[in-house]
Amino acid sequence: MKYNEKLHPGDRSLINRNLRYFVPEQVFDVHAHLYSTAHYPKGTLPWLEKVSALGLKQYESAMQMTLGREGIPGLFFGLPHRHGDRDKINDWLAEEVKNGGDSVNYALKLVSPTDDPRLVANDLQARKFIGIKVYHVYAERQDTMNASIPEYAPDWMWEILDQFHGVLMLHIVREGGIADDENIRELRRLCKMYPRVRVILAHIARSFNYRTAYRGLSQISDLDNVVVDTSAICESETFEEAIKTVGPARILWGSDFPVSELRGRCITTGDHFFWLHPEVLLDDLAGKVENTMTLVGIESLLALKEACENQGLRKSEVADIFYHNAVRWLTPDDTSSNRLPQGPGPKMWREGHPRRYSAVVKTRGNV
Numbered sequence: 235m236k237y238n239e240k241l242h243p244g245d246r247s248l249i250n251r252n253l254r255y256f257v258p259e260q261v262f263d264v265h266a267h268l269y270s271t272a273h274y275p276k277g278t279l280p281w282l283e284k285v286s287a288l289g290l291k292q293y294e295s296a297m298q299m300t301l302g303r304e305g306i307p308g309l310f311f312g313l314p315h316r317h318g319d320r321d322k323i324n325d326w327l328a329e330e331v332k333n334g335g336d337s338v339n340y341a342l343k344l345v346s347p348t349d350d351p352r353l354v355a356n357d358l359q360a361r362k363f364i365g366i367k368v369y370h371v372y373a374e375r376q377d378t379m380n381a382s383i384p385e386y387a388p389d390w391m392w393e394i395l396d397q398f399h400g401v402l403m404l405h406i407v408r409e410g411g412i413a414d415d416e417n418i419r420e421l422r423r424l425c426k427m428y429p430r431v432r433v434i435l436a437h438i439a440r441s442f443n444y445r446t447a448y449r450g451l452s453q454i455s456d457l458d459n460v461v462v463d464t465s466a467i468c469e470s471e472t473f474e475e476a477i478k479t480v481g482p483a484r485i486l487w488g489s490d491f492p493v494s495e496l497r498g499r500c501i502t503t504g505d506h507f508f509w510l511h512p513e514v515l516l517d518d519l520a521g522k523v524e525n526t527m528t529l530v531g532i533e534s535l536l537a538l539k540e541a542c543e544n545q546g547l548r549k550s551e552v553a554d555i556f557y558h559n560a561v562r563w564l565t566p567d568d569t570s571s572n573r574l575p576q577g578p579g580p581k582m583w584r585e586g587h588p589r590r591y592s593a594v595v596k597t598r599g600n601v
């Protein structure tokens with residue numbers, strides 16, 4: 235797969251027909267990576283080999299291209315990789331975000347379990363970063379995709395975040411994602427033990443396979459200090475389940491830039507998911523779909539739009555997903571902005587949409 239800087243006519247047609255009227259005026263992106271090739275050994279990220287740096291400027295032009303919005307504020311962090319130089323990534327990113335023009339942007343620090351907790355605490359105290367981004371590649375094991383949460387987000391990180399009311403961007407792993415018993419148990423334990431940590435479960439709690447959303451989301455939806463982001467999810471079923479179980483007030487839009495600029499989508503297959511890109515297909519097939527597959531970011535927005543329409547969300551709820559939920563979540567001490575509604579997601583959805591709730595109960599037997 236490769237990073238794209240240009241739209242095809244097919245992309246433009248999808249945007250004009252679907253997204254121009256769906257995406258609200260105000261947008262806040264809670265999940266975007268910035269990148270500089272200088273911080274990784276040569277050849278580390280082949281899909282970005284044609285770009286040298288993806289700073290705020292490149293981010294803004296990509297968002298302008300698909301969303302038609304200028305100066306989108308966001309929550310930014312580096313691209314985690316075992317061989318990346320974390321110190322350089324973090325320092326560069328913090329500078330980039332600080333000098334980022336008129337928008338109010340925030341940064342998360344990429345942190346590994348082996349990092350010095352005192353340095354992490356200092357950076358949070360100085361507001362250089364408002365929280366941390368963890369990732370399974372920093373777990374101390376070979377098969378890091380099987381790591382449980384404390385292996386890459388140990389208790390010391392939660393303690394520090396709890397102290398500073400910090401944000402934790404958490405992309406869980408293990409085959410079952412949010413339907414995995416170990417993930418559910420650890421998430422529940424850590425969220426209850428450290429209630430001031432503001433947890434963002436990336437990719438709707440890693441529900442690339444919508445069946446894991448069906449099985450798992452309702453088991454964590456009562457946790458008050460958890461929200462989910464939409465980044466890179468391309469299955470409308472996942473979004474619909476999130477709307478019903480977590481509630482539209484706890485869903486935050488994220489682009490997952492620069493993943494958003496790849497062609498293809500992530501699909502559910504059996505108990506797994508698969509990243510489908512033109513580049514993973516045999517040559518003659520790849521040539522045929524190169525002009526028809528659209529960008530991951532556009533796929534994700536289309537799936538979100540379909541879910542919002544199918545669930546009958548109001549315009550104001552869509553505006554919450556794209557902007558207000560993020561502002562409330564990232565500035566909890568700002569008493570001038572409305573706080574997130576209290577109470578578990580299912581209750582909020584049930585009370586907000588009583589007729590749709592009873593229809594779902596009839597067809598599915600539960601919610």
Ligand SMILES: [Zn+2]
Binds near residue numbers: 265
């Ligand atoms: Zn990401």
